[in-house]
Amino acid sequence: MKDSMIRGADIVVRSLIAENAEIIFGYPGGAIMPVYDALHDYHDQLRHVLTRHEQGAIHAAQGYARVSGKVGVCIATSGPGATNLITGLADAQIDSTPLVCITGQVASHLLGTDAFQETDVVGISMPGTKWNIQVRRVEDIAPAIAKGFYIAKSGRPGPVLIDITKDAQTNFGDFNYEPCLGFRSYRTHIPIEKSAIQEAAFLINMAKRPYVLFGQGVVLGGAETELKAFLEKSGIPAACTLLGSGALSEDHPNYVGKLGMHGNYAPNMLTNQCDILIAVGMRFDDRVTGDLKRYAKQAKVIHLELDPAEINKNVKCEVAVLGSCKDSLALLTAAVNKNTYPDWMAKFKELSDQEKATVIDPDLTPTKPGLTMGEVIHQVNKYKADDAILVTDVGQHQMISWRYFNYKKPRTQVTSGGLGTMGFALPAALGAQMYDFSRQVICVVGDGGIQMTIQELGTIMQTKAPVKIVLLNNNFLGMVRQWQQMFFDKRYSFTELDNPDFIKIAEAYNIQAQKVSVRDDLQEAIEDMLIHDGPYFLEVVVEKEDNVFPMIATGCSVEEVRLS
Amino acid sequence: MKRYTIFVITENFIGILNRITIIFTRRGINIDALTASESRLEGIHRITIEVTASEDTVIQLVNQIEKIIDVIKAFYHEDESVVYQEIALYKIPVSRLDAGLEKIIRQHNAKIIAAEPDFVVLELSGHKEQTQELLEILKGYGLLEFARSGRVAVAKRMLTIDSFVK
Numbered sequence: 001m002k003d004s005m006i007r008g009a010d011i012v013v014r015s016l017i018a019e020n021a022e023i024i025f026g027y028p029g030g031a032i033m034p035v036y037d038a039l040h041d042y043h044d045q046l047r048h049v050l051t052r053h054e055q056g057a058i059h060a061a062q063g064y065a066r067v068s069g070k071v072g073v074c075i076a077t078s079g080p081g082a083t084n085l086i087t088g089l090a091d092a093q094i095d096s097t098p099l100v101c102i103t104g105q106v107a108s109h110l111l112g113t114d115a116f117q118e119t120d121v122v123g124i125s126m127p128g129t130k131w132n133i134q135v136r137r138v139e140d141i142a143p144a145i146a147k148g149f150y151i152a153k154s155g156r157p158g159p160v161l162i163d164i165t166k167d168a169q170t171n172f173g174d175f176n177y178e179p180c181l182g183f184r185s186y187r188t189h190i191p192i193e194k195s196a197i198q199e200a201a202f203l204i205n206m207a208k209r210p211y212v213l214f215g216q217g218v219v220l221g222g223a224e225t226e227l228k229a230f231l232e233k234s235g236i237p238a239a240c241t242l243l244g245s246g247a248l249s250e251d252h253p254n255y256v257g258k259l260g261m262h263g264n265y266a267p268n269m270l271t272n273q274c275d276i277l278i279a280v281g282m283r284f285d286d287r288v289t290g291d292l293k294r295y296a297k298q299a300k301v302i303h304l305e306l307d308p309a310e311i312n313k314n315v316k317c318e319v320a321v322l323g324s325c326k327d328s329l330a331l332l333t334a335a336v337n338k339n340t341y342p343d344w345m346a347k348f349k350e351l352s353d354q355e356k357a358t359v360i361d362p363d364l365t366p367t368k369p370g371l372t373m374g375e376v377i378h379q380v381n382k383y384k385a386d387d388a389i390l391v392t393d394v395g396q397h398q399m400i401s402w403r404y405f406n407y408k409k410p411r412t413q414v415t416s417g418g419l420g421t422m423g424f425a426l427p428a429a430l431g432a433q434m435y436d437f438s439r440q441v442i443c444v445v446g447d448g449g450i451q452m453t454i455q456e457l458g459t460i461m462q463t464k465a466p467v468k469i470v471l472l473n474n475n476f477l478g479m480v481r482q483w484q485q486m487f488f489d490k491r492y493s494f495t496e497l498d499n500p501d502f503i504k505i506a507e508a509y510n511i512q513a514q515k516v517s518v519r520d521d522l523q524e525a526i527e528d529m530l531i532h533d534g535p536y537f538l539e540v541v542v543e544k545e546d547n548v549f550p551m552i553a554t555g556c557s558v559e560e561v562r563l564s
Numbered sequence: 565m566k567r568y569t570i571f572v573i574t575e576n577f578i579g580i581l582n583r584i585t586i587i588f589t590r591r592g593i594n595i596d597a598l599t600a601s602e603s604r605l606e607g608i609h610r611i612t613i614e615v616t617a618s619e620d621t622v623i624q625l626v627n628q629i630e631k632i633i634d635v636i637k638a639f640y641h642e643d644e645s646v647v648y649q650e651i652a653l654y655k656i657p658v659s660r661l662d663a664g665l666e667k668i669i670r671q672h673n674a675k676i677i678a679a680e681p682d683f684v685v686l687e688l689s690g691h692k693e694q695t696q697e698l699l700e701i702l703k704g705y706g707l708l709e710f711a712r713s714g715r716v717a718v719a720k721r722m723l724t725i726d727s728f729v730k
Contacts, residue, residue, distance in 0.1 A: 122579060123582070126579065126583055127586050130633065131633040132579075134578075184636060185574070185575050185633065185635060185636045186633050308627055308631070309624070309627035309628050309630070311627075312620075312623070312624075313627075
């Protein structure tokens with residue numbers, strides 16, 4: 001054995017350091033123990049956060065990745081450790097979040113024998129990963145990690161899983177780290193076709209009522225400045241998807257609101273009145289489009305998209321501009337005429353005023369006694385920092401927070417969009433906060449979702465991550481209850497919750513906590529929370545049976561959006 | 565719905581076939597036949613998939629297959645634009661070999677590729693319709709076993725895989 005040889009487990013850790021990983025989230029166990037042993041030697045270079053469940057580790061890595069733009073890293077052991085990552089992998093896959101997950105695996109001579117804590121994690125995780133691999137030899141560890149990081153962060157980002165057998169971790173090998181710079185079956189750079197830009201510009205320059213829909217692709221491509229420049233020159237109104245929020249400040253004059261099932265009234269209604277629809281880095285999710293047969297049929301669609309598999313998947317387009325929207329938006333900005341659309345903009349204003357009067361005002365400044373979720377977010381807006389990060393779980397509170405939170409900066413929106421994973425918020429907020437303790441991270445959760453991963457309060461306690469947790473408690477699985485009310489004759493089947501004393505739980509974790517149930521106490525409580533140095537738990541008891549509007553019911557068209 | 569041949573040019577890595585087939589199973593689309601072999605370039609595999617679907621669906625399948633990291637290129641063709649062949653083997657008891665069967669073998673251009681004390685094995689290459697026709701006839705001759713391969717195919721257009729493998 002040469003002196004230069006090191007253990008596979010050390011190769012794992014040194015490879016992560018070589019990839020500039022600063023922090024990893026994980027949970028130890030038998031098959032990953034050699035890596036944990038190695039971590040002990042490198043804790044000054046690579047911080048490890050011990051979560052209370054592997055699902056917490058991967059959601060934390062997702063939160064970290066979404067806020068930082070870097071690759072999130074998590075590690076787990078074989079068998080149950082690995083299977084507990086699956087929800088997070090599926091979530092990261094559908095929301096294009098760059099992750100590298102490392103799992104331990106039983107020794108290679110035991111593979112396929114139903115050994116203790118053996119599971120076919122490469123098989124199980126295949127549909128939920130951008131790429132995965134099993135490493136059985138020490139010499140393959142570093143190349144696999146290099147390739148994994150490259151795949152996770154390049155092109156359309158996504159999660160990667162690397163399963164490493166225990167013998168590969170304990171065997172000795174040379175360590176010469178070579179980062180991956182590309183390989184033949186995977187092309188990340190798509191040059192923009194000039195003819196597509198010309199066609200798109202031609203349509204836009206002829207348009208009377210053009211309309212931009214932007215999604216997370218703008219954030220992932222770092223194209224916020226290009227989007228803004230394009231909108232300012234072209235004068236086109238723009239609406240965002242759930243994950244597109246933050247790509248353009250909501251204070252921008254071209255910003256007209258949010259799309260989809262619980263988006264704003266005008267952006268949904270006017271989708272069916274525009275003549276040119278310019279989709280930028282978004283994938284026409286069914287929660288955005290409603291009934292596809294009645295979606296923007298009058299419009300010619302221009303689709304700026306990096307992933308060829310998204311073109312014509314849900315909505316047929318007239319012009320596809322393949323490639324990074326950072327490149328295509330810049331070219332398109334140069335090719336379009338400077339313009340304004342005052343009449344068309346006025347239509348958005350007119351419908352927005354209707355929404356304000358019927359939905360927004362009663363939500364934000366209610367006159368009835370019970371607290372609304374909307375007024376809580378309204379108060380948060382008053383005191384939050386411009387670059388505060390909002391992390392939400394899934395359900396009514398998610399839609400209300402999204403509707404009313406005032407997004408001003410990119411990468412301030414962290415939520416489970418595509419998969420709709422309840423239990424996402426608390427660990428994701430921890431991960432987001434671990435990236436930067438100086439940023440405000442506000443975690444809004446419901447009483448259902450928080451109980452799916454409430455154990456991560458322990459991780460918040462141990463790391464002292466100053467996450468501000470706002471629990472909107474209506475003692476219901478609110479979104480399901482809303483659907484039961486609207487579509488199932490108010491048959492509230494298993495949606496009412498008998499909840500624990502959340503304040504006691506938070507205090508048991510040594511987290512400062514406060515409960516608010518009347519309007520007069522709300523403002524001060526939110527101020528107290530946001531100025532508090534350290535983690536904080538604020539429970540707000542809200543109206544039990546409030547609904548989220550506007551709403552496009554399943555199977556309805558965007559123009560059938562209901563205000564009540 | 566039409567019959568299409570999908571070609572997938574891929575790196576030879578473990579699990580790649582699984583990654584491809586789950587794209588079909590996810591949408592509930594049946595693969596009619598599948599063959600995999602090494603291509604004429606070392607380390608590069610070629611998978612041929614026969615599927616019955618609408619063209620829109622096939623385009624989406626091909627796009628999603630091509631998105632797989634280790635897939636180099638995927639494309640699809642209608643039956644008219646590929647030259648394809650399948651091979652079928654038929655096991656017949658020796659006791660049923662007679663002049664009638666000999667005539668059938670000649671007519672169908674089949675050949676005997678193995679003769680054992682108890683049985684003979686006939687081979688026929690062709691399109692499915694041809695191998696199926698012989699199958700129906702041989703059922704009347706005490707057919708013991710039958711096996712048919714998936715389609716092997718080459719495209720009619722003059723484009724080689726070298727252009728994708730740089």
